[in-house]
Amino acid sequence: DIVMTQSPLSLPVTPGEPARISCRSSQSLLRSNGYNYLDWYVQKPGQSPQLLIYLGSNRASGVPDRFSGSGSGTAFTLKISRVEAEDVGVYYCMQGQQTPYTFGQGTKLEIK
């Protein structure tokens, strides 16, 4: 199975400041079609997970442009350019390169 490792696990951020979450995979998520099979999800308190970024760097419909995804192969980053109070939640990366699809441990973003 592909192991996904996120850091940090806890991320206190002041509103208006940027935030960055790292995700590393134990195997490359880059396919021959040029796409990295890496998604980012956020689970806000009391809600189901929701898609933020798919295929490494594509924002899902309705996701604000302050969210961006980057990286390739085995190292990926989710960036929030200016954190807002509504961004509180647990952020997960998930690989879709091969089954079983696996998630990182989650990064809990909280507002300072």
Add this chain to the structure above:
Amino acid sequence: EVQLVESGGGLVKPGRSLRLSCIASGFIFGDYHMSWFRQAPGRGPEWVGFIRSKVYGATTDYAASVKGRFTISRDDSKSFLYLEMNSLKTEDTAVYYCTRGGGYGIDVWGQGTTVTVSS
């Protein structure tokens, strides 16, 4: 509005069976791969399995922890997704989510239905 609504969760004894249902609305259900995920209390999400669209043969794939016990099926005429769970174990206790997509870009999640396996 694109929506997935799960039902069928509840309290069940170890070794027993349960069938979860998910009704889809707001999109052409038959065009999409569909997946089930679960989330145990205090844990992150876990992939359970998925079923491809009929164009891809409606084939299925499962996590090792449920393979041979769980079966995913679909009824495209009614826009329903099912998860048949047999030989349930206490470690199957979780919120189960019906989702749209398979492999990447799981873009629609239901609200979840809770399954508790306990004697």
